[in-house]
Amino acid sequence: MSIHQVIKERSYFIWEGEGRPHGRSLDHWLMAEAELRVERESKPSAARANRATSSAKPAAASPAKAAAKNGAKAAVKGATAKPASGPAKKSAPRKA
Numbered sequence: 465m466s467i468h469q470v471i472k473e474r475s476y477f478i479w480e481g482e483g484r485p486h487g488r489s490l491d492h493w494l495m496a497e498a499e500l501r502v503e504r505e506s507k508p509s510a511a512r513a514n515r516a517t518s519s520a521k522p523a524a525a526s527p528a529k530a531a532a533k534n535g536a537k538a539a540v541k542g543a544t545a546k547p548a549s550g551p552a553k554k555s556a557p558r559k560a
Contacts, residue, residue: 471496 474496479489 467500471500474499 475489475492478492478495482488482492509510539541
């Protein structure tokens with residue numbers, strides 16, 4: 465639903481709530497806009513959350529593509545990986 469439609473419906477309900485007065489459509493429209501603006505600012509919306517994370521790496525187009533891409537990376541990595549040479553070394557405890 466577009467924002468225009470949401471404002472239109474909200475202004476209609478305001479108009480009905482005031483007893484359907486004539487000649488106040490602009491007032492009702494502006495009241496509806498103001499109410500929606502307050503609601504939008506008082507709670508985080510999905511759109512704002514998406515904008516906040518839009519700088520993150522985009523998701524793969526589909527899970528199948530992601531799996532294929534990861535499988536190809538694993539195959540290349542496995543072919544070039546060096547075998548482990550003995551047990552892992554333990555590092556000394558850090559001093560405070």
